[in-house]
Amino acid sequence: MNITRRKFIQSLSLASGSLLLFPACGGSQKSVWRFLTTEEAETIIALAEQIIPGDQDPGATDAGVINFIDKQLVGFYSNFQETYRNGIAALNQYCHEKFSQPFEKLEWNRQTEVLKLMEKNSIEGEYWKENPASRFFRMIRDHSMQGFYGSPRHGGNRDYVSYKMIRIDFPHIIGQNRYASRCETLNAFAK
Amino acid sequence: MKQRKLYRIFLIAGIVIAGFFLISGSFYTYWSVASPQKTCLSCHEINPSFNTWEASAHRDISCFECHGTALSNGLHSLKEKSGMVFTHMKTDVASENLRMTELQLLQTMERCKNCHESEFTNWKSGGHSAGYADIFLHETHNKTEQLNGDCLRCHGMFYEKTTADLVDPISQQGPWKLIEPEKTRQPVIPCMACHQIHAPGETVRQPDFANPNNIFYARNLTKNSVGFYSRHEKKHFQLEQLPRPDMVLFGDTVQTPADPVYRLCVQCHAPSVWHEVGTSDDHTPVGVHQGISCNACHEPHSNNQRNSCDKCHSDVSKNCRLDVRTMNTTYANPASSNDIHFVGCVNCHPDQKKKSN
Numbered sequence: 354m355n356i357t358r359r360k361f362i363q364s365l366s367l368a369s370g371s372l373l374l375f376p377a378c379g380g381s382q383k384s385v386w387r388f389l390t391t392e393e394a395e396t397i398i399a400l401a402e403q404i405i406p407g408d409q410d411p412g413a414t415d416a417g418v419i420n421f422i423d424k425q426l427v428g429f430y431s432n433f434q435e436t437y438r439n440g441i442a443a444l445n446q447y448c449h450e451k452f453s454q455p456f457e458k459l460e461w462n463r464q465t466e467v468l469k470l471m472e473k474n475s476i477e478g479e480y481w482k483e484n485p486a487s488r489f490f491r492m493i494r495d496h497s498m499q500g501f502y503g504s505p506r507h508g509g510n511r512d513y514v515s516y517k518m519i520r521i522d523f524p525h526i527i528g529q530n531r532y533a534s535r536c537e538t539l540n541a542f543a544k
Numbered sequence: 545m546k547q548r549k550l551y552r553i554f555l556i557a558g559i560v561i562a563g564f565f566l567i568s569g570s571f572y573t574y575w576s577v578a579s580p581q582k583t584c585l586s587c588h589e590i591n592p593s594f595n596t597w598e599a600s601a602h603r604d605i606s607c608f609e610c611h612g613t614a615l616s617n618g619l620h621s622l623k624e625k626s627g628m629v630f631t632h633m634k635t636d637v638a639s640e641n642l643r644m645t646e647l648q649l650l651q652t653m654e655r656c657k658n659c660h661e662s663e664f665t666n667w668k669s670g671g672h673s674a675g676y677a678d679i680f681l682h683e684t685h686n687k688t689e690q691l692n693g694d695c696l697r698c699h700g701m702f703y704e705k706t707t708a709d710l711v712d713p714i715s716q717q718g719p720w721k722l723i724e725p726e727k728t729r730q731p732v733i734p735c736m737a738c739h740q741i742h743a744p745g746e747t748v749r750q751p752d753f754a755n756p757n758n759i760f761y762a763r764n765l766t767k768n769s770v771g772f773y774s775r776h777e778k779k780h781f782q783l784e785q786l787p788r789p790d791m792v793l794f795g796d797t798v799q800t801p802a803d804p805v806y807r808l809c810v811q812c813h814a815p816s817v818w819h820e821v822g823t824s825d826d827h828t829p830v831g832v833h834q835g836i837s838c839n840a841c842h843e844p845h846s847n848n849q850r851n852s853c854d855k856c857h858s859d860v861s862k863n864c865r866l867d868v869r870t871m872n873t874t875y876a877n878p879a880s881s882n883d884i885h886f887v888g889c890v891n892c893h894p895d896q897k898k899k900s901n
Contacts, residue, residue: 504776504777505777506777506778506779513785522787522789523787524772524774524776524777524781524786524787524811526787526789526810526811526814526815526819527694527814527816527817527824528813528814528815528816528823528824528825528826529689529824529825
């Protein structure tokens with residue numbers, strides 16, 4: 354088969370150009386998280402920051418609590434996947450109906466009010482009738498605390514920020530109990 | 545005719561064997577010299593390790609120089625690799641959680657001496673080269689304090705199982721024995737206990753002689769490779785990440801050494817939970833040596849401290865008209881009541897105490 358130089362260049366240009374379309378094959382943009390969608394992660398970041406806000410010390414966002422929750426949702430907490438997905442959807446539905454914004458876009462004080470409603474089980478919504486909002490609130494609170502105060506190997510407490518905050522020496526510095534004799538010598542030294 | 549046929553068979557067999565060695569030899573050579581990204585990483589799920597290695601002072605050293613090749617240990621290696629494939633197929637372990645076994649780590653450590661022979665020899669001659677039997681079958685210790693899980697924090701930090709899997713019985717009444725006899729001579733404090741081989745760092749290079757400050761004043765003194773391996777966290781903490789403990793002595797705060805190396809030592813030579821100087825395994829210096837780092841007297845690998853007094857005291861001893869090497873301290877006599885870690889001026893100058901009173 355004979356091919357002209359013009360034809361070859363045209364084909365080459367077409368083939369190279371089509372490479373640019375490859376990224377579109379992946380469909381919608383993938384989340385950087387293991388289980389959560391980008392939108393869900395933003396809501397949880399806001400929820401966790403409400404529970405442990407950053408002040409002079411780091412808060413939940415600085416400690417990477419979101420990474421802990423997301424990591425555990427594909428691990429030990431995989432049984433909470435549905436609770437998270439449905440709970441966040443219901444919370445954001447409530448926020449959209451009341452304030453025309455998702456939870457994470459609300460002002461700080463308004464976010465606090467919404468959380469208080471959840472804690473008291475007073476938030477409106479069909480979903481919350483079957484699934485108590487207070488239970489969802491407690492779950493988020495507990496997981497935020499675990500992510501903030503737990504070991505970084507579980508995904509949160511980035512750079513041991515909470516240990517530094519409460520001045521825990523980490524790794525712990527604890528010796529054995531057997532050398533009482535040295536204390537006695539020190540006592541003699543003090544005299 | 546028959547001879548010709550035989551000749552042809554030998555020829556073909558020779559070509560096949562030569563071809564096999566040529567191809568496998570070339571393949572093996574390529575595998576040994578090419579970038580790990582093109583070789584090791586194409587099968588081993590070691591991306592996190594590769595990333596840390598690439599930023600480390602060891603980045604010019606190929607994986608196989610420390611970790612060996614697929615055939616370094618013959619059949620054992622092949623069995624090990626088959627095990628990895630099996631684990632990959634059967635379990636869902638994230639690459640961030642994959643680690644070397646203790647045995648692999650100890651095999652790797654044996655290759656440290658190829659470059660760090662002096663350090664290795666010093667380590668071997670010191671207390672930190674103790675084996676499992678030396679520590680876990682120590683009768684005096686075992687009768688004084690019962691073996692427990694926390695022993696492995698500082699002795700056998702890479703051991704995959706528990707103390708109960710290591711020693712029998714777990715009680716203060718012996719006789720004790722190691723459940724796995726092959727562990728008898730295995731070191732409980734390998735190089736990696738205090739060194740993070742993949743720690744970020746610069747490769748060795750000559751200073752810029754155009755700027756003399758680089759040779760001395762502006763020299764980079766970071767000790768990146770030194771760090772503490774936490775068995776609990778399964779990771780190394782670099783010196784700067786380790787806490788400098790608040791230490792007390794009879795209610796008063798003690799000035800601890802500013803040298804970050806002290807933070808490493810105190811992890812295992814640790815005080816009681818109240819952080820009182822001299823309790824438990826602590827050797828934080830107080831008295832005249834308060835604030836002085838462990839490294840000032842102890843050689844880091846052998847821990848040898850002989851003749852260390854001379855480093856600072858050659859003149860002072862003249863001032864005092866006392867030879868510090870023969871003074872009544874534990875330096876000269878281990879039975880002395882004047883422990884070098886908390887000896888005070890009054891221990892040797894009792895008349896000065898009267899004056900100050």
